[in-house]
Amino acid sequence: MTDQYKYLLPDDRIPRAWYNIQADLPVPLPPGLNPATGKPLAPDDLAAIFPMELIRQEVSTEREIEIPEPVREIYKLWRPSPLHRAVRLERALDTPARIFYKYEGVSPAGSHKPNTAVAQAFYNREAGIKKLSTETGAGQWGCSLAFAGSLFGLEVKVYMVKVSYAQKPYRRALMETYGATCIPSPSTETAAGRAVLAEHPDSPGSLGIAISEAVEVAAQNADTNYALGSVLNHVGLHQSVIGLEAIEQMEMAGFWPDVVIACAGGGSNFAGIAFPFLGKKLREGTDVRVVAVEPAGCPTLTRGTYAYDFGDIAHLTPLMKMHTLGSSFVPPGFHAGGLRYHGMGPLVSHAKELGLIEARAVYQNPCFEAGLMFARAEGIVPAPESTHAVRGAIDEALAAKAEGKPRTILFNLSGHGHFDMQAYMDYAAGKLQDLDYDEAALAESLAKLPEVAPA
Secondary structure (H helix, E strand, C coil): CECCCEECCCHHHCCCEEECHHHCCCCCCCCCECCCCCCECCHHHHCCCCCHHHHHHHHCCCCEEECCHHHHHHHCCCCCCCEEECHHHHHHHCCCCEEEEEECCCCCCCECCHHHHHHHHHHHHHCCCCEEEEEECCCHHHHHHHHHHHHHCCEEEEEEEHHHHHHCHHHHHHHHHCCCEEEEECCCCCHHHHHHHHHCCCCCCCHHHHHHHHHHHHHHCCCEEECCCCCCHHHHHHHCHHHHHHHHHHHHHCCCCCEEEEECCCCHHHHHHHHHHHHHHHHHCCCCEEEEEEECCCCHHHHCEEEEEECCCCCCCCEEEEEECCCCCCCCCCCCHHHCCCECCHHHHHHHHCCCCEEEEECHHHHHHHHHHHHHHHCCCECHHHHHHHHHHHHHHHHHHHHCCCCEEEEEECEECCCCHHHHHHHHCCCCCCCCCCHHHHHHHHHCCCCCCCC
């Protein structure tokens, strides 16, 4: 069943329950707030756009939440996902480090996102919802929700960040193949989109803008709910299948990671692999470092302010305490569109504040360099987002080489880059720029953070 390169679990080892890190945190997560009242969110505050079961999961402090059997059955299409040891990459780097990666690109949509898309579509179908609206950056989430919607008979409308809509035509083609409608954002379809275009006709878009459009559609239509692919607690919860499987697979391999690494934009794939390992550390004292790698052009964890903020530009969402660059911040148009979000998930942000995780920011050229090295050694072309995790793993391996000491590295390869080859072509041609954010625009955005009375 296993060899020194690949560690596989049978499909009866798909986790039967998701793991919720809120049960093990030494300090409780600050609650989301109703922006109108400034008081902690009540279930009814979210009922206009989410089914009640997802609302319950969002605020739950139970350690385990059972995975419905229809969701587990669909998971069997690609789960358990494989754990690989990157032996050829180790040799190429001439490092004493052992490098393992959990590969989520085996899903039908090519990334980790179906882990939550299937669950969200299931709960919405059970609640009698007919349509879902959502946003997407690079398109992995839009493709995943389109796939899940097709399985449960739900209509799906996706507002895709305009710069990514232009950069990644095959991702929107995949959404349409699954039956979804894909709209470039900002659009003229919503009041939020029209307001942005009136002020910035050439806006490249942002996830904050696309969220506003999708939430507006859900709030105004009783048969439509909103689905979010990252940031929120229930999304990270569903992604915990990654880390739960990885723990068992690392035990099969006979190693325990010294460091766990993932890219971070809103925080879903990072939480998915990291939180089960952190849970063991918090409960049992099992030592492990956890590192989030984010883009230098949108450095939420390393540069953002930890404060209550809106999740969207039109301020239609609740207030969440998170690391944020301000809801009006529009990052530059680098290729890792899934990481171009102004805020980090509240649970990931809270873990950073508690000193449970580390964060580093990297530019896109070093990331594509790492992605190319990985592809030539291991044969898998990583998505631009995932190259950030590859870069982090290679840097750790090179540090081990410099120190002359072995270490075990585990990273989440969150998706493949088959629809991102233009980005690799641009890198090979020397056309990629290491884009910085605008300091003045960031200061202006942070100056607009909402004022929240102390608890």
